[in-house]
Amino acid sequence: MGSNISGSAYALTILSPIRNGVVPGQEIAFADKVRDTLQNWNLLINSPMTKVPQTYLCRYFVLDDVYTQSLPGGSALDTLIDFLPIVPDSLRKWAMPTEDHLQSRYLVFSCNFHGGPNGDVDGYLQGMWNAISSNIREVWGYCYGFEKVHDAASFATYMKQCQLTASLFFVGSNDEPLPEQLKALYLKQEFARFAVANQGLDAATVRANYLAFSQRVKPTDLNGPTWVPGQYRL
Amino acid sequence: MTKQLDLLDIQGNVIRAYGRFGYPVARYVFLNIRNAARARTFVGKLTKKVTTATQWGDGIGQVKKPVWTVNVAFTYQGLKELEVPRESLMNFAPEFAAGMKARRDILGDDGPSAPELWDPIWQENRETRDKDVHIFVSLNASAPGWPANGRDLIETSYEQLELAWQWLKDIVAQHGGGVVILGGNVGDNGALLDYQDCKVVMEQGKPTAKEHFGYTDGIGDPVFEGVPYDTDRVNGRGKQLENQQWAPLATGEFLLGHIDEAKEYPPAPNPVLLSRNGTYMIYRKLHENVATFDAYLDEHGSKYPGGKELLAAKFVGRWRDNGAPLVKAPDAASKAVFDKQLAVADKEGQDELLCNFTYDADMSGAKCPFSAHIRRINPRASLQMISEPGDPPGSLKNSVGAFDTPGALTNRRRVLRRGLPYGDVKDRTRDDGNHGIIIMMLNSDINRQFEFVQQQWINYGNDFKAGNDKEILLGNHSVDDRFPSKAVLQVEPTGNDTPYILSKIPRLVETRGGDYFFVPSLTALRMIAKGLIDPT
Numbered sequence: 001m002g003s004n005i006s007g008s009a010y011a012l013t014i015l016s017p018i019r020n021g022v023v024p025g026q027e028i029a030f031a032d033k034v035r036d037t038l039q040n041w042n043l044l045i046n047s048p049m050t051k052v053p054q055t056y057l058c059r060y061f062v063l064d065d066v067y068t069q070s071l072p073g074g075s076a077l078d079t080l081i082d083f084l085p086i087v088p089d090s091l092r093k094w095a096m097p098t099e100d101h102l103q104s105r106y107l108v109f110s111c112n113f114h115g116g117p118n119g120d121v122d123g124y125l126q127g128m129w130n131a132i133s134s135n136i137r138e139v140w141g142y143c144y145g146f147e148k149v150h151d152a153a154s155f156a157t158y159m160k161q162c163q164l165t166a167s168l169f170f171v172g173s174n175d176e177p178l179p180e181q182l183k184a185l186y187l188k189q190e191f192a193r194f195a196v197a198n199q200g201l202d203a204a205t206v207r208a209n210y211l212a213f214s215q216r217v218k219p220t221d222l223n224g225p226t227w228v229p230g231q232y233r234l
Numbered sequence: 235m236t237k238q239l240d241l242l243d244i245q246g247n248v249i250r251a252y253g254r255f256g257y258p259v260a261r262y263v264f265l266n267i268r269n270a271a272r273a274r275t276f277v278g279k280l281t282k283k284v285t286t287a288t289q290w291g292d293g294i295g296q297v298k299k300p301v302w303t304v305n306v307a308f309t310y311q312g313l314k315e316l317e318v319p320r321e322s323l324m325n326f327a328p329e330f331a332a333g334m335k336a337r338r339d340i341l342g343d344d345g346p347s348a349p350e351l352w353d354p355i356w357q358e359n360r361e362t363r364d365k366d367v368h369i370f371v372s373l374n375a376s377a378p379g380w381p382a383n384g385r386d387l388i389e390t391s392y393e394q395l396e397l398a399w400q401w402l403k404d405i406v407a408q409h410g411g412g413v414v415i416l417g418g419n420v421g422d423n424g425a426l427l428d429y430q431d432c433k434v435v436m437e438q439g440k441p442t443a444k445e446h447f448g449y450t451d452g453i454g455d456p457v458f459e460g461v462p463y464d465t466d467r468v469n470g471r472g473k474q475l476e477n478q479q480w481a482p483l484a485t486g487e488f489l490l491g492h493i494d495e496a497k498e499y500p501p502a503p504n505p506v507l508l509s510r511n512g513t514y515m516i517y518r519k520l521h522e523n524v525a526t527f528d529a530y531l532d533e534h535g536s537k538y539p540g541g542k543e544l545l546a547a548k549f550v551g552r553w554r555d556n557g558a559p560l561v562k563a564p565d566a567a568s569k570a571v572f573d574k575q576l577a578v579a580d581k582e583g584q585d586e587l588l589c590n591f592t593y594d595a596d597m598s599g600a601k602c603p604f605s606a607h608i609r610r611i612n613p614r615a616s617l618q619m620i621s622e623p624g625d626p627p628g629s630l631k632n633s634v635g636a637f638d639t640p641g642a643l644t645n646r647r648r649v650l651r652r653g654l655p656y657g658d659v660k661d662r663t664r665d666d667g668n669h670g671i672i673i674m675m676l677n678s679d680i681n682r683q684f685e686f687v688q689q690q691w692i693n694y695g696n697d698f699k700a701g702n703d704k705e706i707l708l709g710n711h712s713v714d715d716r717f718p719s720k721a722v723l724q725v726e727p728t729g730n731d732t733p734y735i736l737s738k739i740p741r742l743v744e745t746r747g748g749d750y751f752f753v754p755s756l757t758a759l760r761m762i763a764k765g766l767i768d769p770t
Contacts, residue, residue, distance in 0.1 A: 022242065022288070022295060022296070022297055026282075027284075027285070027286050027288065027297050029240060029242035029243065031240075032240075032242060032757055036757075039760070039761065039764060042764070043764060043766075064240065064510070067499075068493055068499075099237075099493060101237060101238065105240075
């Protein structure tokens with residue numbers, strides 16, 4: 001079991017290199033177009049990712065380059081050289097770390113989903129394709145190798161080739177399947193309202209009200225009433 | 235490894251001086267925002283047409299060279315009106331927030347250069363909200379078909395510029411009063427125009443890179459890392475290394491979000507996508523007093539031992555006719571040799587002759603004076619000068635090894651220069667015509683780069699061991715009897731000549747307006763247009 005599985009939660013990290021090039025008829029690089037498309041999702045009522053079953057949380061971004069933290073080196077050799085003014089500048093500079101850059105720009109997709117105890121990546125990715133294949137084409141269409149993707153199975157294969165098996169977990173989610181979590185959030189919110197509305201009433205009234213409450217919210221029915229995926233406000 | 239810039243994300247005017255790429259005319263337009271949401275839609279529409287820094291070509295998958303270009307920038311007020319979040323605004327440089335007018339004391343904009351005398355658009359800017367300059371749009375036009383069409387270059391390119399202007403006016407009109415074009419740019423005969431027009435100075439039907447005093451402008455514009463079409467222009471324009479070689483300056487000196495000469499990222503607002511690949515622009519309208527210049531040059535030219543043209547060259551550090559640097563051609567005889575070399579050199583060879591020099595053999599300023607324009611704007615490695623006991627009076631030499639690199643005192647003060655001359659000189663005996671230059675300087679840190687050069691190197695001379703002598707051409711000179719401006723033209727310390735003192739230098743160039751702008755990347759423009767800037 002990989003470090004990217006925690007209980008039933010799976011941390012999926014995908015880095016897809018974006019091709020160099022210009023969108024025909026527009027003065028915009030492929031990578032900038034990908035970012036623009038993703039940013040347009042902010043203007044929708046909700047993200048297309050809410051249609052993808054079992055998605056806890058996810059994040060997309062375009063990685064332009066690596067960021068340099070600092071250059072002056074921290075190795076023992078550097079320190080020694082700094083203390084010895086006799087060492088020529090050229091040697092001192094030679095000991096400095098070099099500046100690195102990425103060879104390409106990347107689309108990064110970082111996602112936590114309910115994958116069950118065995119981390120069913122294929123099932124999740126195929127579900128993603130079946131739910132939002134047109135959005136996927138729009139976003140991944142400018143990435144290297146995506147031309148081989150034509151159905152749910154080939155999408156899953158492509159994504160696994162781009163996978164980085166790192167454990168990037170978001171905080172704020174437990175192991176349960178998404179419908180369970182959404183129902184739990186709904187119940188928590190409704191119960192808080194119930195408590196406020198019934199404060200100070202006599203026991204018999206509270207009991208009667210609770211019975212009605214329980215029938216209305218149907219605590220064991222995952223189909224509803226419940227929160228919809230992507231709901232983040234009360 | 236070699237750095238690759240995302241040229242499609244960088245605005246074209248940051249990387250290209252359009253004048254040098256076949257765009258002889260330009261129109262600069264300033265707008266005021268009246269409705270934030272509609273202004274953002276306007277910016278979105280504009281962004282689709284903005285010219286990037288990409289390499290042009292006619293092949294498949296390449297971007298064709300546009301007939302006319304569009305670029306856009308914002309003042310601090312503009313970003314605020316577009317509702318960029320407060321937390322992002324707070325991280326912009328304080329001098330950018332304050333604006334050029336508020337920095338008058340640092341910039342030396344006094345006397346005839348005072349903001350009270352600027353063009354109305356700039357006088358009224360930052361006084362009342364509805365007159366504030368918020369958005370800058372620049373349109374540069376080329377001349378398709380010229381010279382084969384047998385017509386005038388300026389006329390041909392103005393036809394295209396008119397199309398660009400019409401396009402801009404149309405989209406302003408489509409946005410229902412969301413933005414308005416500000417008037418108040420002074421044109422010919424004091425006319426107030428809705429734009430600032432610029433064009434190259436023509437000589438015998440051919441375009442030149444000259445301004446109205448007759449000097450060639452922009453020869454030594456800096457070259458920095460990551461610009462593919464500047465790789466053969468590094469010598470003399472990048473930074474000087476210990477081994478006598480040149481290297482491109484660090485990208486971060488001119489573009490935010492990249493490592494600068496201090497090996498760190500220049501201060502910039504969050505989020506990174508708002509600032510990365512963007513830069514600050516200093517827009518300045520500089521009026522040229524041609525009559526005063528000619529009269530002063532004539533007066534001293536008749537007395538100066540080297541004659542009038544050499545004196546004119548001493549003002550700037552380059553000869554007026556072909557830009558020959560004084561360091562290489564310090565007198566008439568050496569100039570004749572230089573001219574012969576220049577005449578037979580290919581393009582690259584010409585570039586080497588004009589640009590690839592140092593002040594190592596002119597540390598005492600005998601060839602290129604300490605107050606000459608090019609030595610003040612870019613002292614190269616000449617600032618670490620010392621004199622030791624026993625040296626001849628007036629003699630200075632390079633303090634080798636004083637710093638890590640020869641350009642240590644210069645590399646962080648470089649500024650990209652864009653822009654074009656404006657107006658025509660119809661009567662050289664008068665100062666009050668409509669003629670000067672629009673200069674647009676680009677850098678990552680307005681205070682460290684542009685303002686420092688303006689305050690310390692143009693309007694003061696201490697770093698050059700020249701006391702308070704100002705730069706000869708651009709200095710805010712005064713002929714006031716109490717504090718008359720002067721500059722010293724040095725001579726070889728061991729020779730028999732005496733230094734020539736330029737006394738009572740009059741104000742040759744006057745500021746007529748300007749402000750500080752932020753030039754966002756294409757990504758940032760798209761995000762501003764959508765209202766998606768999120769600093770959290």
